[in-house]
Structures are given as C-alpha cells and as structure tokens.
Amino acid sequence: MADLSPQLLALQLVTGLSLGAVYALLAIGLSLIFGMMGVVNFAHGAFFMVGAFLGVYFLGMTGSFWLGLVIVPLVTGLLGMVTERLFVRPLYGRGVDYPLLLTFGLSYVLIEGIRMLFGIEGLPTATPVQLRGAVNIGIGLFPLYRLFLIGAAATVIFGLWLFVEKTRYGLIIRAGSRTPDMVRVLGVNMSRIWLIVFGLGTAIAGLSGALAAPIRGVNPEMGIPVLAESFVVTVVGGLGSLLGAVTAGLLVGVVYSMTSLFAPDFADLSVFVLMAVVLLIKPQGLFGKSGYMG
Amino acid sequence: MADIPHNFRRRQVLVAGASALIASPFWFEIARADAPNIRIGFPTPLTGAFSAEAQDQVRAAQLAVKEFNATGGYKGRMAELLVRDDKLNPGEAASRTLELIEKDKVDFVVGSLSAATTLTVNNVCKDRKILFNSISQSDQINEASDWSLYTFHEALTPHVTAGAVARYAFPKFGKNVVYLTADYAYGHEMVRGFQRAGEPMGMKTLADIRHPLGTTDYSAFLPRIQALKPDVLVLCNFGRDLLNSAKQATDFRLKSTTKIITPVLLYTARQAGGPEAFEGILGGTSYYWGMEDTIASARAFNNAFRKAYDGAVPSDYGALGYAGVKSVLQAVKDADSTESLKVSIALRQLRYDWYKGEQFYRKCDHQSVQSVVIVESKSTVMKDKYDVFKILSVEAPDEKNLRTCEELGHAVTRT
Numbered sequence: 001m002a003d004l005s006p007q008l009l010a011l012q013l014v015t016g017l018s019l020g021a022v023y024a025l026l027a028i029g030l031s032l033i034f035g036m037m038g039v040v041n042f043a044h045g046a047f048f049m050v051g052a053f054l055g056v057y058f059l060g061m062t063g064s065f066w067l068g069l070v071i072v073p074l075v076t077g078l079l080g081m082v083t084e085r086l087f088v089r090p091l092y093g094r095g096v097d098y099p100l101l102l103t104f105g106l107s108y109v110l111i112e113g114i115r116m117l118f119g120i121e122g123l124p125t126a127t128p129v130q131l132r133g134a135v136n137i138g139i140g141l142f143p144l145y146r147l148f149l150i151g152a153a154a155t156v157i158f159g160l161w162l163f164v165e166k167t168r169y170g171l172i173i174r175a176g177s178r179t180p181d182m183v184r185v186l187g188v189n190m191s192r193i194w195l196i197v198f199g200l201g202t203a204i205a206g207l208s209g210a211l212a213a214p215i216r217g218v219n220p221e222m223g224i225p226v227l228a229e230s231f232v233v234t235v236v237g238g239l240g241s242l243l244g245a246v247t248a249g250l251l252v253g254v255v256y257s258m259t260s261l262f263a264p265d266f267a268d269l270s271v272f273v274l275m276a277v278v279l280l281i282k283p284q285g286l287f288g289k290s291g292y293m294g
Numbered sequence: 295m296a297d298i299p300h301n302f303r304r305r306q307v308l309v310a311g312a313s314a315l316i317a318s319p320f321w322f323e324i325a326r327a328d329a330p331n332i333r334i335g336f337p338t339p340l341t342g343a344f345s346a347e348a349q350d351q352v353r354a355a356q357l358a359v360k361e362f363n364a365t366g367g368y369k370g371r372m373a374e375l376l377v378r379d380d381k382l383n384p385g386e387a388a389s390r391t392l393e394l395i396e397k398d399k400v401d402f403v404v405g406s407l408s409a410a411t412t413l414t415v416n417n418v419c420k421d422r423k424i425l426f427n428s429i430s431q432s433d434q435i436n437e438a439s440d441w442s443l444y445t446f447h448e449a450l451t452p453h454v455t456a457g458a459v460a461r462y463a464f465p466k467f468g469k470n471v472v473y474l475t476a477d478y479a480y481g482h483e484m485v486r487g488f489q490r491a492g493e494p495m496g497m498k499t500l501a502d503i504r505h506p507l508g509t510t511d512y513s514a515f516l517p518r519i520q521a522l523k524p525d526v527l528v529l530c531n532f533g534r535d536l537l538n539s540a541k542q543a544t545d546f547r548l549k550s551t552t553k554i555i556t557p558v559l560l561y562t563a564r565q566a567g568g569p570e571a572f573e574g575i576l577g578g579t580s581y582y583w584g585m586e587d588t589i590a591s592a593r594a595f596n597n598a599f600r601k602a603y604d605g606a607v608p609s610d611y612g613a614l615g616y617a618g619v620k621s622v623l624q625a626v627k628d629a630d631s632t633e634s635l636k637v638s639i640a641l642r643q644l645r646y647d648w649y650k651g652e653q654f655y656r657k658c659d660h661q662s663v664q665s666v667v668i669v670e671s672k673s674t675v676m677k678d679k680y681d682v683f684k685i686l687s688v689e690a691p692d693e694k695n696l697r698t699c700e701e702l703g704h705a706v707t708r709t
Contacts, residue, residue, distance in 0.1 A: 011517040019513060121346045122534075124568030127545065134547035140520060143545035146513065215545070216510045217537050217567070225510060260514035265477065267514065268506050 010139040012261050013254060018146045020253025021153035022212060026226055027233035027245040028157060029204035035240025036177040036197045039088060039099045044205050044230060045223030046107035051076050051206025052213040052222060053114055056123045065128040068210055076206025077199040084198035089191070107223070114220045122219030131214075145214060152211055156204065157246055164242065173197060232271055236278045238288025247286055331374040332367070332632055334359070334619060335394030335403040337415055342382035343533045344407050346562040351407065351429060351615030352377050354608050357599060358619035368626050375619070376400060380411050387411035391418040401632045404448075404618040406430045407611060409480050416445055425634040425641075427622055429614035431455065431558065433483045436659040438703030443638055446660040448618040450580050452480065453697050456487025456530075456557040458666035458689040459578040460497075467553040468525025469497050474515060474539055476531035477504040484530040484557045500524050505531070505539075512539045516546045529556040529575075536563060541571040549574060561609040564671055564682045572671035579667050580614060581650050582683050583607040595649035607680045608649075617648045617662075653691065658699035663691045 030044045041047075051072050058068040083106065091098040127145050134141040164170040176183040176193050184190050209223075216222060233252050237244025252271055259270035278286060336355055338348040352375075359373045367373060376398055380387035387406060394400045395418065403419050403426045406412040412430040419426035420442040427446040433453050434440055464471070471492065475481040485502060500522045503515050519527060527548060529539050536556055543554060559577025586593035595616065599608045608616065621644060626632055629640035645654045653664045669683035676682065689695070 005521065008517055008521045011520070012514070015513045015517055019511060022511075120341065121566050124566060124571075126568060126570045132545075134545065140517065141547050143513075143542075143547075145545060215538075215542060217534060217541065217571075219534060222510065225508070257514040261518055264503050264505060264515060 007139045008261075011142070012257050014137065014139070014142060015146075016254035016257030017250055018142075018150050018253070019257055020250035021150045022208070022249075023229060023233045023252050024246045024249025025153040025156060025204070025208045025211070026230040027237065027249050028160060028242060029201040029208070030230045031234045031237070031240055031242065031245045032160070032204070033198055033201035034234070035242075036173060037194050038096060039198070040096065040103070041198075041201065042100055042104040042227065043083070043107040043110060044103075044201075045225075045227030046110035047076050047080065047202045047205035047223070048209040048212070048226050049218075049220065049223035050079065050110055050114060051209025052216075052218045053118055053123065053209075054206065055210030055213050056125055056218050057118075065214075069207065072210040073203035073207040076209075077203030079206075080202025081195050081199035083202070084195050088198065089194075092194075107227075111220050111223070118220075120220060122217060122222075125213045125218050127214040149211060149215075156207065157242075160200075160204070161242060229271075232275050234285075236275050236285055238282075238285030241285070241287040244285055244287030329369070329371045331372050332402075332623070332626060333374050333376055333398065333400040334622065335391065335398065335400035336375050336377045336405040336615075336619075337380040337387050337390045337394065337403070337411070338377065338405045338615075339382035339407050339411070340377070340379040344382060346566060347560065347609065347611040348407050350562060350609045350612035351405070353603055354599065354612035354614075354616035355404065355619045357602050358616045358623065360602070361598070362620075362623045368623070368632070371632075373619075373623055380406065380415075382408055382411065384410045384414040388414040388418050391415045392422075395419070395422050395424050400424070402427070402622050402634065402637070404429065404615070404622060409434065409452075409483070413440060416440060416442075420444055423634055425622065425638050427618045427641075429611070429618040431480070433487075433697075434479070436661050436697070436702055441659055441702075441704070444634055446621075446638075446641060446655060446662070448621065448662050449614050450578075450664065450666060451661065451696070452483035452557065453487045453490070454695050455578045455580075455666055456484045457491035457695055459555055459557050459576070459668060460488045460491035460495075461689065462668045462687055463526060463553065463555045463576060464492050464495050464497050467555075469495070470500055470523075470525045471497055471528060472500050472519050472522055472524040472526075472552075473502040473528045473530055474512070474519065475502055475504050476507050476509075476535050478507050480532060481530045485528075487557065488528055488530075505535075507531075507535065509535060510538055512542045513546070516543060516548065519543075519552075520546060520548060524552055527552045527554045529554060531556075532558065533563065537567040537571055540575055541567070544571065544573065559669055559671065559683070560611070561607075561682065562611070565679075569671070569673040569676070569682070573673040574671065576668065576670045576686065579610045579669055579683075580664070581608075581610045582667050582669055582685060583680065584683065584685055585650060585667065585688070589651055591647045591649050591651065613649050617646075617653075620648045621646060651691070656693060656696065656699075658704040659702055661696060663693055663696065665689060665691050 033039055033041045054072045054075055055068045058071050059065055087102055088099050131145040131148050134143045172188055176190055180190050233248045237248030255270050255274050256267055260267040338351050340348050356375055359375050363372045378390040380390050406415045407430045409432040412428045412432050416426050416435055425444045427448050428435055429448045431449050431452055433451050435447055473485050475485050529536055554575050556577040559579055564572050583596050586596050625637045625640040629636040653662050655662055666689045668687040670686055672684055
C-alpha cells in the first residue's frame with residue numbers, strides 16, 4: 001500500500017484501542033453475570049439497545065446527555081433485577097441452557113417492545129455539543145467523542161474492579177461465586193447477591209448503549225451484532241474474567257482495526273479467526289479460570 | 295359528536311346498517327361479477343431496514359388508486375391495491391407475489407424496494423406473464439437476461455443516479471476520489487456508475503474500500519481515508535449504513551478537507567438521521583417535494599398528498615409508488631383492456647408527467663427516462679421539519695445517460 005506511513009499506523013492503532021475500549025465495556029457486563037452466576041445472558045445486546053433508546057429519550061426529555069448517563073444504568077439495572085427475580089431465579093439449579101434460552105427469548109420481547117414504543121425506524125441521535133469535532137493527538141485528527149469513550153470505559157471498568165476486588169461486598173460476591181453453599185451457611189443471602197450482580201451486568205450493558213448511541217445511531221436491531229461482538233471478546237478473554245475481558249476487548253479492537261487497513265474485506269472475519277486461534281491454543285480463553293472474576 | 299342532535303345520530307346508525315347490508319358478501323359477489331375491480335398487487339418491505347420508505351410508497355400508491363377511482367375508474371371498474379410485506383427478503387417477495395397472482399388474481403404488480411427483491415418479483419411476474427412495474431433502483435432488471443415484455447422500471451437505475459451525481463460533483467470538487475462501499479450488488483453498481491461517468495473527466499480512484507453490509511462502526515476505515523486526503527469521498531451505501539458512515543466521517547472531521555457525496559440521498563433517510571449526520575452532504579434522488587416551486591405537476595401531487603395525509607409531503611420512493619400505479623392505470627385506459635400484454639404495449643407508448651416533469655419508457659428495456667435531482671442536506675435555516683434539502687441542480691431526462699440497449703443485451707428495437 002503506497003499511502004502507508006508511521007502516522008497512519010499509529011492512528012489506526014489508536015482507533016483500534018478506542019474500538020477495543022467499547023468492546024471491553026460491552027463484554028464485562030456479560031462476563032460479570034456469567035462469572036458470578038454461570039448464566040449466559042443472551043439478552044445482553046437487547047439491554048444495550050434499550051439503554052441506547054432510553055439515553056436518547058432522556059436526552060430529549062431533560063436536555064442533558066450527562067443526566068441520561070446516570071439515569072439509564074439505573075433503569076436498565078432495575079429492569080435486569082426484575083428479570084432476574086421473576087424469570088431467571090426459578091431456573092437456578094437446572095442446566096446452563098435454560099437461562100440461555102430464556103434470555104434469548106427475552107431479547108426478542110425487548111426488541112418488539114421497543115418497536116411498539118418507539119417505532120421500527122429508530123431515533124435520530126446527535127453527539128453532545130461539548131464533545132463534537134476532532135482534536136489533533138499528535139499523529140492526526142481523532143474524534144473527541146471517541147477519546148471520551150476510552151475514558152468513560154476505563155472509568156467504568158476501574159470502578160467495577162474496585163467494587164469486586166476491594167470492597168467487602170465484592171469479597172462476598174467473589175466468595176459466593178465459588179462456593180455459594182458455604183457462603184449461605186455463613187448467613188449471607190445469596191439470592192440478593194445474584195439479584196445485584198444481574199442488575200449490575202444489565203446496568204453496564206445499558207450504559208454502554210447510551211454511550212454508543214451518538215456514534216452508532218439508535219434502532220431496535222442495534223443490539224444483535226453487539227451480542228456477537230461481546231461474546232467473542234468474552235470467549236477470547238476467558239469466560240468470567242474481568243482482566244480477560246479488558247485485554248481481549250483491546251486485542252479484538254486492534255486486530256479489527258489493523259485488518260481494516262490492510263484487507264477491509266476480511267475485517268469481520270479476522271475477529272473470528274482470532275477467536276479460533278485463541279481457543280485452539282488456550283481452550284479456556286486468555287485468562288479463563290472457571291467460576292469467578294479475577 | 296356532542297353537538298349532533300340525537301335523532302340524527304340514530305338515523306346515521308340506520309343508514310350505516312342499511313349500507314352494511316348492501317355491502318354484505320352476498321351483494322358484493324353480484325356487484326363484482328358485474329364489474330370486477332382492477333387488482334394491483336403491491337409487495338414491499340413494510341418491515342425491515344427500509345420500512346419508512348416502503349410505508350410511504352404504500353401511502354402514495356393508495357393516493358394514485360383513489361384518484362383513479364374518483365374519476366370513475368375504467369368503464370366503471372374501480373382499482374384496488376393489495377399490499378403485501380416482502381420483509382426485504384427475496385424468497386418472501388417471490389412467494390408473496392406468486393400468492394398475489396395465483397390466489398388473489400391480481401391483474402398487475404407494482405412495488406418492491408431492494409435490488410434483490412425486485413429481481414425475484416420480476417421473475418415470478420415474467421413467468422406468469424403479468425405486468426410488473428418496479429419502483430426499486432436496480433441495474434440488472436433492465437438487462438436482457440432478466441427483462442421481459444412485461445417488465446417495466448419506474449425507478450432510476452444506479453447507473454443513471456451515480457452518473458448524474460458524478461457529472462455534477464466531480465468537476466466542482468476535484469478529481470481524487472475515495473469510495474467507501476457496502477460490499478453487495480447495490481454498492482458495486484453504484485461505484486461502477488461513478489467510475490463510468492468520471493472516466494472522461496479524468497477522475498482518479500485513490501481507493502475503493504469495501505465494508506461488510508450492516509457495519510455499525512466505521513472508525514477503522516477512516517484514518518486511511520484521512521491520510522489519502524481525497525477531494526471527494528463517495529459513500530456507496532444505503533440506509534443505516536449511510537447514516538452511520540456519514541456521521542462517523544463527520545466526527546473524524548473529514549468534511550474540512552473532503553466533500554462527501556452519496557449516490558442516493560433519501561428524504562426519509564435524512565428525516566431519520568437528523569441534520570447533524572448529513573450536514574453538507576450531497577447526493578442524488580428521484581424526487582424532492584421542493585421541486586414544486588418550478589414544476590406544476592409536483593405541486594399538484596404534493597398538494598393531493600398533503601390533503602390526504604395530514605400535511606405531510608411525499609418522499610422520493612413514495613412518489614415512485616404513486617407514478618408506478620398511475621402509469622399502469624393510465625395504460626389500462628389507453629389500451630382499453632386489463633390484459634397485461636395489451637397494457638404493456640400501451641405503456642410503451644405512454645408519455646406522462648405525473649409528478650416531476652415529462653417521462654417515458656425507453657422502448658428496448660422499458661426504463662423510465664426521467665430527471666435526477668441533486669440535493670444537499672440542510673442543517674441551518676430550515677423552515678419546517680419537511681425542509682431538509684436544497685436543490686442544487688436537476689439533470690434533465692436524457693436517453694444518452696442510460697446504458698445503451700446494446701450494452702444491456704437487447705436486440706435493438708428502437709421503434
């Protein structure tokens with residue numbers, strides 16, 4: 001390629017990392033729920049989509065993008081907790097495919113619900129005024145909003161890590177995910193833990209949706225590719241591993257970005273090739289340990 | 295209803311009851327045997343990515359039917375539109391069309407909105423010798439291998455649309471061009487159209503970057519385009535792909551050095567995407583309601599549409615639904631028949647001006663020869679929510695902008 005320069009390579013790398021930050025953010029919600037509860041949440045993409053719609057809706061109502069970023073995770077988190085309490089809880093103790101099928105069906109219910117509420121065409125979105133345009137990052141122009149996304153993703157991921165690793169509550173969650181019976185014997189209400197974990201996972205999914213809305217546009221089907229993307233990242237990183245989700249997210253972003261530069265036709269494929277290679281070498285994923293986040 | 299006297303309401307109920315009795319199936323059968331309706335099948339993607347466009351097609355087509363019936367129909371026979379959802383799926387479109395022909399006994403088929411579905415609908419109609427007027431952009435439908443005497447193409451072709459945009463934009467904005475293309479037939483046909491038109495102008499393709507259909511994040515393609523510094527970036531994609539790529543190119547501030555153009559800039563897409571995403575983007579379309587300032591038939595059509603649909607204005611694809619039905623019904627009168635073959639012969643002779651100025655179907659491939667409107671998206675000084683485009687230019691209808699009959703593989707029949 002004649003137009004290849006170090007600047008372009010560097011910019012492509014940064015683009016990959018910013019894509020990766022979004023992938024990581026998408027994957028940790030999925031990974032959290034699986035790691036703690038052994039539930040594969042196939043409605044993850046649908047919660048992402050609901051979050052995006054709510055973000056645009058609250059923006060229209062309150063006029064503030066930032067307020068939306070606070071309200072949206074609360075609403076999708078609550079929606080997740082209701083889902084856990086009413087639908088997922090009765091399935092504990094059965095095979096892993098029961099909640100998988102349930103959440104798969106739920107994703108279609110959510111998509112149809114949004115279609116009924118907001119119509120089938122989606123909503124127009126705009127980048128918040130303060131974050132419009134591009135800035136020169138030394139190697140070229142890069143959109144301000146995408147820089148903000150990297151920061152936002154890092155903040156959420158770091159916050160989650162602090163919560164899981166450094167708080168008493170996180171300790172209970174980690175212990176509970178490994179030996180729920182022992183923790184229950186010690187007098188901890190495991191049902192409540194699972195309720196909170198599920199809510200936390202869907203809250204992050206919703207927040208990701210609200211954050212992605214200004215870039216991707218908002219429509220009822222937007223969560224479908226997201227489920228596949230976050231699944232690949234989760235599998236590459238190792239199911240249930242927070243560190244794995246972050247590493248794999250960045251890796252997938254960079255691989256996708258670099259393939260787009262040299263062979264755009266194979267960009268989508270490259271991500272799945274990466275997954276296949278990782279699984280051949282490390283069937284557990286890069287940081288996979290069964291059963292808990294760490 | 296509160297201000298209407300009580301006994302009057304009761305009378306209304308009685309009248310309604312009596313008319314219901316008259317309209318009951320028993321009477322209806324007799325009436326139909328007398329003068330059966332002219333039935334037009336209308337397969338279109340009511341659900342899926344193009345639903346906004348499809349719903350407007352239906353609204354405008356119904357307007358054409360209403361106008362035909364209001365003027366007495368054809369020898370007292372009324373027209374009737376049978377709308378079916380093809381779900382943007384070629385297989386679904388074929389089975390719905392087959393059903394319309396075999397079960398519902400439609401006389402003609404008008405509709406479709408995707409290069410893939412329009413070809414399968416055409417195939418079914420061709421086999422059953424039922425006249426089909428396609429209102430979807432497609433190059434292939436005019437080619438000898440797909441075409442038949444029963445095939446008409448009301449919509450523009452990618453070749454003509456892309457050509458018109460190229461002829462307008464390349465001399466103005468520069469010769470170095472990058473394409474960002476959705477990797478399927480529509481995208482490829484559009485690139486080919488641009489390159490054919492650009493060649494004589496000395497246009498240079500710096501890169502043709504293909505992205506998978508339905509890509510949501512285009513950031514990975516944009517640094518390279520930024521580094522290539524093209525004069526013009528052509529987005530050869532459609533619907534949500536166009537919306538997302540346009541928006542993200544704006545975020546990367548490509549517009550400061552590069553003019554972004556797209557072959558087809560739709561009214562409905564601009565409405566859905568909002569002003570920010572499309573700001574300053576230029577593209578082609580078959581119709582924009584603002585043409586009413588200079589074209590009388592456009593004004594008449596808009597006003598009829600406004601009256602029927604709460605002040606809304608028709609979209610480009612909507613207008614095609616209107617014209618598609620209107621032409622066929624006019625040809626029924628001209629042919630003095632509802633037989634597809636006779637109506638086809640009448641359509642070949644038709645010169646019409648339904649909504650955008652004079653049009654006619656080219657003899658060899660039944661392509662409607664028509665104008666192309668070049669528009670630019672507005673983001674400031676908009677009068678109301680309908681005021682989204684500025685008309686930059688209208689390329690007059692001209693057969694020489696079409697691919698030649700020979701190129702399409704037709705034995706030349708120019709008369």
